[in-house]
Amino acid sequence: MRPAATEIPMTLVLDRLTRRFADFAALDDVSLQMAPGEFLALLGPSGSGKTTLLRILAGLDYPDGGVVMQGDQDFLAASARERNVGLVFQHYALFRHLTVRENVAFGLRVRPRRRRPSRAQIREQVERLLKRVQLEELGDRYPSQLSGGQRQRVALARALAVEPELLLLDEPFGALDAQVRITLRRWLRELHEELQLTTVFVTHDQEEALELADRIAVMNRGRIEQVGTPQAVYQDPATPFVCEFIGRTNRIPLARHAQGWGAGAWPLMTDPWDGRYRHGVAYVRPEHLTLSVPDGQPAWEARLRHVYLAGSVAHLDLYVGDIDLALEADVASEDLGRLGLQPGAVLRVAPNRLVAFPFDDDHGNRAVIRDRWTWRPPDRR
Amino acid sequence: MRKRVLPGFGISLGYALAYLGLIVLLPLAALAWKASGIGLHGLFRLLESPRTLAALKLSFGGALLAALLNVFIGLLVAWALVRYRFPGRRLLDALIDLPFALPTAVAGIALTALYAPNGWLGRWVVPMGIQVAYAPLGVLLAMVFVGFPFVVRTLQPVLQSLERDVEEAAESLGATRRQTFLRVILPLLVPTLLTGFALALARAVGEYGSVIFIAGNIPMRSEIAPLLIVQKLEEFNYAGAAALGVVMLAFSFILLLLIAVLQRWSRRWAERAA
Numbered sequence: 220m221r222p223a224a225t226e227i228p229m230t231l232v233l234d235r236l237t238r239r240f241a242d243f244a245a246l247d248d249v250s251l252q253m254a255p256g257e258f259l260a261l262l263g264p265s266g267s268g269k270t271t272l273l274r275i276l277a278g279l280d281y282p283d284g285g286v287v288m289q290g291d292q293d294f295l296a297a298s299a300r301e302r303n304v305g306l307v308f309q310h311y312a313l314f315r316h317l318t319v320r321e322n323v324a325f326g327l328r329v330r331p332r333r334r335r336p337s338r339a340q341i342r343e344q345v346e347r348l349l350k351r352v353q354l355e356e357l358g359d360r361y362p363s364q365l366s367g368g369q370r371q372r373v374a375l376a377r378a379l380a381v382e383p384e385l386l387l388l389d390e391p392f393g394a395l396d397a398q399v400r401i402t403l404r405r406w407l408r409e410l411h412e413e414l415q416l417t418t419v420f421v422t423h424d425q426e427e428a429l430e431l432a433d434r435i436a437v438m439n440r441g442r443i444e445q446v447g448t449p450q451a452v453y454q455d456p457a458t459p460f461v462c463e464f465i466g467r468t469n470r471i472p473l474a475r476h477a478q479g480w481g482a483g484a485w486p487l488m489t490d491p492w493d494g495r496y497r498h499g500v501a502y503v504r505p506e507h508l509t510l511s512v513p514d515g516q517p518a519w520e521a522r523l524r525h526v527y528l529a530g531s532v533a534h535l536d537l538y539v540g541d542i543d544l545a546l547e548a549d550v551a552s553e554d555l556g557r558l559g560l561q562p563g564a565v566l567r568v569a570p571n572r573l574v575a576f577p578f579d580d581d582h583g584n585r586a587v588i589r590d591r592w593t594w595r596p597p598d599r600r
Numbered sequence: 601m602r603k604r605v606l607p608g609f610g611i612s613l614g615y616a617l618a619y620l621g622l623i624v625l626l627p628l629a630a631l632a633w634k635a636s637g638i639g640l641h642g643l644f645r646l647l648e649s650p651r652t653l654a655a656l657k658l659s660f661g662g663a664l665l666a667a668l669l670n671v672f673i674g675l676l677v678a679w680a681l682v683r684y685r686f687p688g689r690r691l692l693d694a695l696i697d698l699p700f701a702l703p704t705a706v707a708g709i710a711l712t713a714l715y716a717p718n719g720w721l722g723r724w725v726v727p728m729g730i731q732v733a734y735a736p737l738g739v740l741l742a743m744v745f746v747g748f749p750f751v752v753r754t755l756q757p758v759l760q761s762l763e764r765d766v767e768e769a770a771e772s773l774g775a776t777r778r779q780t781f782l783r784v785i786l787p788l789l790v791p792t793l794l795t796g797f798a799l800a801l802a803r804a805v806g807e808y809g810s811v812i813f814i815a816g817n818i819p820m821r822s823e824i825a826p827l828l829i830v831q832k833l834e835e836f837n838y839a840g841a842a843a844l845g846v847v848m849l850a851f852s853f854i855l856l857l858l859i860a861v862l863q864r865w866s867r868r869w870a871e872r873a874a
Binding site: 279317374381 | 770
C-alpha cells in the first residue's frame with residue numbers, strides 16, 4: 220500500500236538478486252543499497268542486466284532469488300501499480316491517443332475515487348508539471364506532434380504526476396540526438412536537485428552516468444562490478460572491465476622479470492605480489508602518460524604516429540616498437556608546440572599512474588581482482 | 601506543377617482510375633440506368649411494399665447486428681491469437697480464413713444441417729424454443745459466419761504492433777488491467793475495429809449464398825433483400841430488380857460513409873503536426 224505522506228523515506232536495500240532467462244543469467248547475485256534522494260546510475264553494456272534490475276524495481280519483473288527491502292517492508296510484495304514509482308522509458312511510451320495534458324493527468328485520473336483529486340486539483344497539478352517541464356504551451360498537442368525531447372519531457376511529467384517515491388529512468392535519452400541529450404541531461408540534474416527524489420537511471424553511456432549520477436553501479440554480465448561515486452569509478456576502477464568500459468584507457472601487458480615487473484624498457488622495480496604471479500595487465504588512462512621523461516629515467520621510446528586535434532585537447536596516437544604496443548595519450552592543445560609534438564617525433568613516454576591486475580596462471584589470462592594494485596611513481600605525492 | 605520525387609504517379613493514378621471506371625463504376629452506372637426505367641413513382645411504390653421493406657430491414661438490421669457481434673468475437677479471437685502462446689494456435693489461426701475459402705452455399709447448407717429441427721444442434725435448441733434454421737436468427741448466424749474473418753484479420757497486425765511498454769507505463773501509473781484496456785488499448789484499436797466492422801457489414805449486406813439456405817425465405821419473416829432481387833429477375837422484372845439494387849447500394853454507401861467519418865474522428869490523434 221501507499222505509505223502515509225509523513226513516513227520518512229527509507230533506504231532501499233537490494234539483497235542477492237538473481238534473475239535467469241532460459242539459459243542466461245540476467246542478474247547474478249546483485250546486492251545494492253539506495254539512500255533516499257540519491258541519484259544512482261546503472262551503467263553497463265547491453266545485456267548486462269541493468270534494465271532487468273530496473274524492471275524489478277518497477278514491479279514489471281520479479282527476481283528468481285533475493286529480496287528488496289524498504290525499511291522492514293518487502294518492497295517486492297507490492298504490485299507495479301501499488302508501488303508508487305515513476306517510470307520513464309527509452310521510447311517514451313506515451314499514450315498517443317491522448318493529448319499532452321491527458322497524458323500527464325493519466326496517473327491521477329485512474330486512481331480509485333476516494334484517492335482521486337478533484338478535477339480542478341488535477342488540472343492545477345497538470346499545469347504545474349507542464350510548467351516544470353517547460354511545455355505549458357503544448358498541452359493540447361498529441362504526442363505525434365512533438366519532438367523527441369519534448370516527448371521525453373511529457374513522459375517525465377507524467378511519471379512525476381503521481382508523486383512517486385522512486386523515479387526510474389530506462390535509457391531516457393537513448394533515442395535523442397546528441398545536442399538535445401546534453402541539454403536534457405543538465406536539466407534533469409537540476410530537476411533532481413530541486414525535487415530530491417530517489418532516482419535510478421539506466422544507461423550505457425558512461426559520459427552520461429559520470430555527469431549525472433551521485434553514484435554509479437557498473438554492471439557486466441548480470442553482476443555489479445563496482446559501485447561508487449563517478450570520481451571513484453573513474454579514478455580508481457576496481458576491475459579490468461571497469462577500466463576498459465569507463466573512459467578511454469591503454470591496456471598494457473605486464474610480465475615479471477628478474478628485477479621486478481615491467482613492460483619492455485619500462486621496469487617497475489617492485490613486485491607488489493611477492494612473486495606469486497608471472498603475468499598481468501596494467502591500465503593507464505591517456506592523461507596519465509608522461510610524454511617527456513628525462514634521460515636516465517626508465518621510459519619507452521615511442522613514435523608519434525598521429526595527432527588528432529579535438530578542440531582544447533589533442534589525442535596522440537603513439538607506437539612503442541620495442542614491445543609492439545599502440546598507446547593513446549592526451550595533451551592540452553596549447554602544449555602541442557611547446558613539446559614539439561609533430562608526427563614522426565620520437566618521445567620518451569612512461570605512465571605516471573596505473574592500475575594493474577595479475578593473471579591467475581592456472582586459469583589462463585583471468586585477472587585476479589582481489590589483488591588489484593594501483594601504482595604512482597614514488598617521487599609524486 | 602511541382603515535379604514529384606516519387607516516380608510513377610501518372611501511370612499508377614491513370615491505371616487506378618481506368619480500372620475503377622471499368623470494373624466498378626461502369627456496372628454501377630448501368631445498374632442506375634436500368635433502374636431509372638421504373639421512374640421515381642415506381643421506386644416509391646417499390647419501397648411502399650411491406651414485403652420489400654421487411655426484406656431491407658432484415659438485410660440491413662441483420663448485417664449491422666452481425667458486424668457488431670463480429671467486432672466482439674473478432675476482438676476476442678485476435679487477442680487470444682496475438683497475445684498468448686498455446687498448443688493449436690497456428691491451426692486456429694489457419695481456420696479463421698475458412699469462411700473466406702468455403703463456397704458460401706456449402707456454408708449455408710452446413711449451417712442448415714446443423715440447426716434444422718433434426719440436425720445435431722437443432723434437435724437440442726428447437727425444443728427449447730430457439731428457432732435458428734428458417735428464422736431471422738439463422739440469417740444472422742450465416743452473416744456472422746461470413747463476416748467473421750474480416751475483423752480478426754484487420755485487427756491482428758494492429759494488436760501485434762501495440763507497444764508493450766505503453767501498457768507497462770499505464771500499470772506503473774496505477775491503472776488496473778481493466779483501466780489499461782479501456783483507456784489505453786481500446787482507444788488505439790477503435791479505428792481498426794471500425795474498419796473490420798465496415799468490411800463485415802458490407803459482406804453481410806451482400807451475402808446471398810449461405811443465407812438463402814438457412815433462412816427458409818419466408819416472406820415478411822426471413823427473406824433478405826438480395827433474394828427479392830433474384831425473384832424479380834426470375835419474373836423478368838429487370839427494372840424492379842435494378843431499382844432494389846440501387847436502393848441497397850445507396851443504403852450501403854451511406855453506412856460506409858458514416859463509418860469512414862467516425863473512423864477519421866477516432867484517429868484524430870494520428871494526424872501529423874501542421
